[in-house]
Amino acid sequence: MPELPEVETVVRSLASHVTGEVIESVWFSGKPQTFKSTPQKIASVIEGAKIDRVHRQGKHIVIDLRRDSQKGAQWIVHLGMTGSLLVVRPDAEIEKHTHVIAKLASGKEIRFVDPRRFGRTWVVTDETGFEAGGHEPLDIGFEVFAGLFRLRKTPIKSALLNQKLLRGVGNIYADESLFRAHIRPRRRASSLTRDELRRLYDSVQKVLNEAIAAGGSSVSDYVDANGEPGMFQIQHRVYGREGEPCVICRTPIKRVVVAGRSTHYCPKCQR
DNA sequence: AATGAAACCTGACAGC
DNA sequence: TGCTGTCAGGTTTCAT
Numbered sequence: 694m695p696e697l698p699e700v701e702t703v704v705r706s707l708a709s710h711v712t713g714e715v716i717e718s719v720w721f722s723g724k725p726q727t728f729k730s731t732p733q734k735i736a737s738v739i740e741g742a743k744i745d746r747v748h749r750q751g752k753h754i755v756i757d758l759r760r761d762s763q764k765g766a767q768w769i770v771h772l773g774m775t776g777s778l779l780v781v782r783p784d785a786e787i788e789k790h791t792h793v794i795a796k797l798a799s800g801k802e803i804r805f806v807d808p809r810r811f812g813r814t815w816v817v818t819d820e821t822g823f824e825a826g827g828h829e830p831l832d833i834g835f836e837v838f839a840g841l842f843r844l845r846k847t848p849i850k851s852a853l854l855n856q857k858l859l860r861g862v863g864n865i866y867a868d869e870s871l872f873r874a875h876i877r878p879r880r881r882a883s884s885l886t887r888d889e890l891r892r893l894y895d896s897v898q899k900v901l902n903e904a905i906a907a908g909g910s911s912v913s914d915y916v917d918a919n920g921e922p923g924m925f926q927i928q929h930r931v932y933g934r935e936g937e938p939c940v941i942c943r944t945p946i947k948r949v950v951v952a953g954r955s956t957h958y959c960p961k962c963q964r
Numbered sequence: 965a966a967t968g969a970a971a972c973c974t975g976a977c978a979g980c
Numbered sequence: 981t982g983c984t985g986t987c988a989g990g991t992t993t994c995a996t
Contacts, residue, residue, distance in 0.1 A: 724973095726972080726973090750980080773973095774973090775973090775974080775975090791976085807973095808973085808974055809972095809973050809974050810972080810973050810974075811972075811973070811974095834974060843970080845966085845967095847966075847967065847968090851967080851968085912978085913975095914975095931968080952967095952968080953968075953969065953970085
């Protein structure tokens with residue numbers, strides 16, 4: 694599911710409910726692949742800890758923990774394709790595919806639900822803390838952004854999805870950004886002119902900011918920590934609009950596969 | 965080093 | 981009703 698705007702929306706809704714709370718106990722279920730630290734390790738780190746801050750690095754949710762008589766630590770959650778992190782009352786029904794329940798001192802619970810099991814969770818206790826790598830697309834400057842693509846022969850869409858370059862752009866926002874920049878997804882990254890890179894830089898930031906303002910895109914099952922869907926999907930100009938008229942020129946939107954992902958573009962507006 | 969395809973999972977939906 | 985095939989906001993691994 695979630696790309697940068699969805700994760701940002703989850704982080705904001707989560708932060709408003711759980712910042713300052715103490716995690717009293719944690720419950721796990723499900724298969725080992727969900728847990729990049731063992732459940733025992735996660736429990737030993739987060740039980741008894743106070744939630745200092747909830748923030749985001751790319752598509753990773755980072756929960757900073759403060760612990761008595763021990764060093765700080767971080768609880769990391771990546772939502773994969775279908776994960777959600779919900780704050781609920783303890784009497785809320787436990788939905789199918791719930792893999793983690795963290796009980797808070799107030800009685801509220803943080804629940805990690807993920808039907809498709811592509812999500813992951815773990816804890817980090819290093820001094821340095823978690824570092825996702827790649828550049829935050831909303832913080833990067835234009836020259837650094839342009840430098841990421843200058844030498845790459847891969848399609849620009851593949852480069853946008855590469856989390857080691859930019860962190861947080863996924864399939865929807867790659868397509869939407871390329872449409873707004875009038876650039877075809879299959880163009881070699883190194884072939885983009887300075888003007889095109891400038892348009893792409895502006896488009897990525899604009900699309901991400903507009904999507905955050907709309908609470909993200911709910912295409913199938915994305916919801917924030919309150920269980921609320923986002924609204925940006927109604928503003929999509931190409932994603933999921935195969936065969937529908939381009940909002941600029943009325944040419945039918947095409948769908949192809951690039952980087953193994955469904956890719957949508959206007960064959961007339963995007964060159 | 966870099967690029968692309970396949971694999972990892974479950975569920976929804978279309979077509980027969 | 982139920983089977984088969986396709987597709988889905990992502991990332992990692994393996995082969996070239």
